[in-house]
Amino acid sequence: MIGVDRRRLRRSAADLRAALVYPLTTDVRLFGAGLVTIGTYVLLVLSTYPQFTRQLLERDVTDVTYGVSVLTREVYLTRGWLGLALVVVYSLLTGVAVTNAVTLLRHRRRSGATSIAGILPGVLAAGCASCGAGVLGALGFVGAMAVLPYDGTLLRVGGIALLLVFLARAGDPRTCSIGAGGGTDRGASAE
Amino acid sequence: MDDEDTITRRRAILAGGATLGFGAGVAYLATRSPSTDSTYEPATIHEGSGASGLGIELSGRPIVGEPDAQVDLYYWTDYLCPFCARFEANTLAKIGRNYVDAGQVRIPFLLYPNIGEYSMPAAVWDRCVWEQVRGDDPNAYWDWHGEVFDVQRSSGDGWADDATFADVTERVADVSLSDVESCRETRGDAIRDQLDADASAAQSAGIRGTPGFVVYNRETDQAGHLVGAHPYDNFETAIDRVLAT
Numbered sequence A: 001m002i003g004v005d006r007r008r009l010r011r012s013a014a015d016l017r018a019a020l021v022y023p024l025t026t027d028v029r030l031f032g033a034g035l036v037t038i039g040t041y042v043l044l045v046l047s048t049y050p051q052f053t054r055q056l057l058e059r060d061v062t063d064v065t066y067g068v069s070v071l072t073r074e075v076y077l078t079r080g081w082l083g084l085a086l087v088v089v090y091s092l093l094t095g096v097a098v099t100n101a102v103t104l105l106r107h108r109r110r111s112g113a114t115s116i117a118g119i120l121p122g123v124l125a126a127g128c129a130s131c132g133a134g135v136l137g138a139l140g141f142v143g144a145m146a147v148l149p150y151d152g153t154l155l156r157v158g159g160i161a162l163l164l165v166f167l168a169r170a171g172d173p174r175t176c177s178i179g180a181g182g183g184t185d186r187g188a189s190a191e
Numbered sequence B: 001m002d003d004e005d006t007i008t009r010r011r012a013i014l015a016g017g018a019t020l021g022f023g024a025g026v027a028y029l030a031t032r033s034p035s036t037d038s039t040y041e042p043a044t045i046h047e048g049s050g051a052s053g054l055g056i057e058l059s060g061r062p063i064v065g066e067p068d069a070q071v072d073l074y075y076w077t078d079y080l081c082p083f084c085a086r087f088e089a090n091t092l093a094k095i096g097r098n099y100v101d102a103g104q105v106r107i108p109f110l111l112y113p114n115i116g117e118y119s120m121p122a123a124v125w126d127r128c129v130w131e132q133v134r135g136d137d138p139n140a141y142w143d144w145h146g147e148v149f150d151v152q153r154s155s156g157d158g159w160a161d162d163a164t165f166a167d168v169t170e171r172v173a174d175v176s177l178s179d180v181e182s183c184r185e186t187r188g189d190a191i192r193d194q195l196d197a198d199a200s201a202a203q204s205a206g207i208r209g210t211p212g213f214v215v216y217n218r219e220t221d222q223a224g225h226l227v228g229a230h231p232y233d234n235f236e237t238a239i240d241r242v243l244a245t
Helices: A002-025 A027-046 A050-059 A061-107 A112-130 A132-138 A149-170 B009-031 B082-090 B092-100 B119-133 B139-154 B162-171 B177-204 B232-243
Strands: A175-177 A184-189 B045-047 B062-064 B071-077 B105-111 B212-217 B223-227
Touching: A002 A027, A002 A061, A002 A149, A002 B009, A027 A061, A027 B009, A050 A061, A050 B223, A050 B232, A061 A149, A061 B009, A061 B082, B045 B139, B071 B092, B071 B177, B071 B232, B082 B092, B082 B139, B092 B105, B092 B232, B105 B119, B105 B177, B119 B139, B119 B162, B119 B177, B139 B162, B162 B177, B212 B232, B223 B232
Parallel strands: B071 B105
Antiparallel strands: A175 A184, B045 B062, B062 B105, B071 B212, B212 B223
16 A cells, blocks of 8 residues: 555656656747746736736836836745745746646647646646735735734645646646546657 | 757756746845935924814824825825835835925825734834824924834844834833833723724725825815835826826
């Protein structure tokens, strides 16, 4: 039983590694992952204070750099290095997840729908956890994150863990799934 | 699979470098301190009375500027709010020199405790300090208020507690720590009621965070609102627009 669990753990780790390095396979994918990472970071940081962001951008769209700059410092001062690192890690993982999801969609492989359905909840859960304070604030629950355990940090860590689990489940998007819990057939291209 | 569809050393190095650069850029933005302009001292601070034309209760609240200034810039703050510290350091002095000293704008200082556990106790300290100094030396309130934000800017997490606020109160000239402590003990409940009213006024004005501002022309009844540490130009535009109505 323990042997089976270890094998499954090793296979999950291999799948996660395959998913994480997949954007390195072409220049376009790497560039795309970079763009999505930066876009996600900008979106997450600006969403920490949506009312301010809306007013700032309504007055002058070029103030977006000012918004990102001051809100990055705001995130650091209110959540510390851990909180800021979680936003960065989430952005990087989203860059990878979106690149992999695009490949899954383009190849329309048999298990594609399942894998995308697997990644999406993780992306959304982690995203909501990362920008929760801003979204809750926009809904009128000012200070809501302050009453959550560790000011919501636990929620954000959980969201990122969830995203990693879903990435590991999907694995390398070029390979064919051989059923739920059965891992992937390495080297078998879907093309 | 085409030849290009493999992981190359060049791409791995590029990705590693870009990730490090991204992290370093974020770290730079996080640690870059804004320049501070803390030399400003307003000519007049007075105590408000009654409700304003917008229905915001000003009785007992500190107001920076001339009592008959045409425009009110209601300012809701929280001592635990880093964004408020940025506003205080970068923008408040410019508004003071250009509009408050010219007699065009007055700034009612209101509180909206919402950031952390010590937000409310910090707000009670504020109002107790104001109650002690408003009669004889209202400008001591300005010094105390600025000193607390200076401490916030130079401290890390968990800076706000009874000891820090007592220390600041003791340091600022013309503020009696024992009188303020006595006020916190005997007037705490009444002050919290007053603070709840400030927070309700902010919510009614559509403010969803701090620092929050409403710009209001008392003569023409025109108003606009701003939320967050906007650049000075945005305040200038908002004030000029309301003044022109």
